[in-house]
Amino acid sequence: QQQVKQSPQSLIVQKGGISIINCAYENTAFDYFPWYQQFPGKGPALLIAIRPDVSEKKEGRFTISFNKSAKQFSLHIMDSQPGDSATYFCAAIKPDSSYKLIFGSGTRLLVRP
Amino acid sequence: DGGITQSPKYLFRKEGQNVTLSCEQNLNHDAMYWYRQDPGQGLRLIYYSQIVNDFQKGDIAEGYSVSREKKESFPLTVTSAQKNPTAFYLCASSIFDEQYFGPGTRLTVT
Numbered sequence: 001q002q003q004v005k006q007s008p009q010s011l012i013v014q015k016g017g018i019s020i021i022n023c024a025y026e027n028t029a030f031d032y033f034p035w036y037q038q039f040p041g042k043g044p045a046l047l048i049a050i051r052p053d054v055s056e057k058k059e060g061r062f063t064i065s066f067n068k069s070a071k072q073f074s075l076h077i078m079d080s081q082p083g084d085s086a087t088y089f090c091a092a093i094k095p096d097s098s099y100k101l102i103f104g105s106g107t108r109l110l111v112r113p
Numbered sequence: 114d115g116g117i118t119q120s121p122k123y124l125f126r127k128e129g130q131n132v133t134l135s136c137e138q139n140l141n142h143d144a145m146y147w148y149r150q151d152p153g154q155g156l157r158l159i160y161y162s163q164i165v166n167d168f169q170k171g172d173i174a175e176g177y178s179v180s181r182e183k184k185e186s187f188p189l190t191v192t193s194a195q196k197n198p199t200a201f202y203l204c205a206s207s208i209f210d211e212q213y214f215g216p217g218t219r220l221t222v223t
Binding site: 032034036041042043044045046049089093098099100101103104105106108 | 117119144146153154155156158161163169171203205207209210211212213214215216217219
């Protein structure tokens with residue numbers, strides 16, 4: 001119930017293509033879903049986040065799609081660039097949980113030039 | 114510059130020694146967190162603190178200790194009781210849901 005399942009584990013995309021990373025959750029009490037981007041040797045950076053009352057959120061080339069009934073959410077990276085090559089983590093927070101993040105296992109994205 | 118600082122960036126210790134990792138934030142965030150990340154793995158919560166002088170164990174607290182004497186500071190001590198301390202340690206702070214991470218400390222114990 002506390003898990004967030006992330007797929008795929010790794011992803012290779014050509015420059016200019018669309019990268020799609022998926023996450024699924026069981027606990028319907030989760031009410032905040034952030035995505036983090038992490039480069040090797042660096043701390044994760046908050047990329048974009050969504051709440052369940054919205055089905056889609058877009059910031060530049062990054063879009064979160066949220067399907068409340070399916071308990072799934074995904075990150076779409078449009079026009080993927082080599083500089084997007086990083087590990088991406090989805091996460092979820094339950095209210096009244098001290099804002100503890102439940103992380104997915106991560107997806108290593110490689111964008112080929 | 115507002116942000117979270119962790120020092121040192123790299124730390125080397127001999128087995129059996131305690132070591133303290135520093136985490137400071139000037140974002141005026143109430144909550145702070147410590148995570149551990151192993152190669153190719155996700156993040157696991159060690160300890161967290163919502164207010165000064167109060168902290169709770171996370172999922173993997175055994176072998177670690179923390180203190181929260183000031184709002185800005187949340188140091189983590191890796192004790193000799195931690196069986197496998199070599200890892201990348203990340204500190205974070207949050208304002209409500211939004212959690213921000215520091216640059217991390219890579220600890221190597223030999």
